[in-house]
Amino acid sequence: MTDSAFATDDFVRSQIDAWLRDLGSVRRLAPKTLEAYGRDLGQFMAFLSGHMGGPVSLAALKELRGADIRAFMAQRRSESLGSRSLARVLSALKSFFSFLEREGTLATEALNVIRTPKVPHSLPKALTVVEAKRTIDATNELEDRPWVAARDMAVISLCYGAGLRISEALALTRADLETDTLRVTGKGGKVRMVPLIAAVRQTIDTYLELAPFKLGADDNLFRGVRGGVLSPRLIQLRMAQLRSALGLPPSATPHALRHSFATHLLGKGGDLRAIQELLGHASLSTTQIYTAVDTERLLESYTNAHPRG
Structure with missing residues (x-):
């Protein structure tokens, strides 16, 4: 979570920490998945912070639009991130904002207008x-x-x-x-x-x-x-x-x-x-x-x- 450590204010940072604890102890995500989700959200917060010129606050998250998320996803794709990884990024964002909504902290419709990238189905190669x-x-x-x-x-x-x-x-x-x-x-x-x-x-x-x-x-x-x-x-x-x-x-x-x-x-x-x-x-x-x-x-x-x- 190093990316988000300087990209958010103290309150948003505390919410990210609470979300990660929930994923690990309650939802019991695998450690590598948990690490990837935290990294994905950190990169998103760093992206928003760059646009805002300062730490991301709860007020800024309330103003979040679908266009902001599309811009972030487009940037990640330009960095040669594949569809499978982009789908995981979007899953991490949805998980975090769903957590905020369950906690009564924030509700947003911005993610509802974003389509999940199509992931090609690769068939497992079995031996005879x-x-x-x-x-x-x-x-x-x-x-x-x-x-x-x-x-x-x-x-x-x-x-x-x-x-x-x-x-x-x-x-x-x-x-x-x-x-x-x-x-x-x-x-x-x-x-x-x-x-x-x-x-x-x-x-x-x-x-x-x-x-x-x-x-x-x-x-x-x-x-x-x-x-x-x-x-x-x-x-x-x-x-x-x-x-x-x-x-x-x-x-x-x-x-x-x-x-x-x-x-x-x-x-x-x-x-x-x-x-x-x-x-x-x-x-x-x-x-x-x-x-x-x-x-x-x-x-x-x-x-x-x-x-x-």
Whole structure:
């Protein structure tokens, strides 16, 4: 929030701080989202301050017009900000002014006339079932230390076999590991229970048998060679090695395994709402993108296999 620190008066600054506290503690936004929202609003306040020639006050915000917001958005676009980032900027502004309205501080119609930039839908690139299995099986072939190989296989198995984000897998503790379920802490601190299939459970058990460290109930499950918490960068590097060894495309990342989990479940008739719960998506619309992925793959198979394709 450095941009807004000198661009607003004390009262507006206090409202910004209260809004950020609300986003973090009540709405439980992810830390990176919270940081981005704060930065976006700070840049907006700096923009307004430049036009006004002084700190932004509540009176100035009451005079806010749609043209002011359009001018700010146009400036950000001229700085090569993409549509997705511009949509986030507008979301941050709307969130702040909605907060002011809920608190009875200020109500404005200026944002109601601003259209959200169109964001192109990029389909997640899933691996095929064969590629996903080969990726997991080949992990042992790239590492001479058995416990490190077992560790990496367990993490990669969790991404594909349980649909976890890499950050979620590396945040797991012994206490999160139950007989047939995992307690997963996702974005915004939301907790969900994810079934643990036997094949994935076996990779974790093998790792725990071979790991040279004693782990308490609250200790992170996956450790680096020096005993510290495993860095996601090491798993990303392992995936890079696997891509090279198996001839996989650059899109074959740990997160692509999570996409593959959802796509393959859907392809086998999995219920969309159940997949939403497993992935920890707040909105069903986020999960629905996988229906497009599955349809695209089906059409590709149809075109390749049909005599008239």
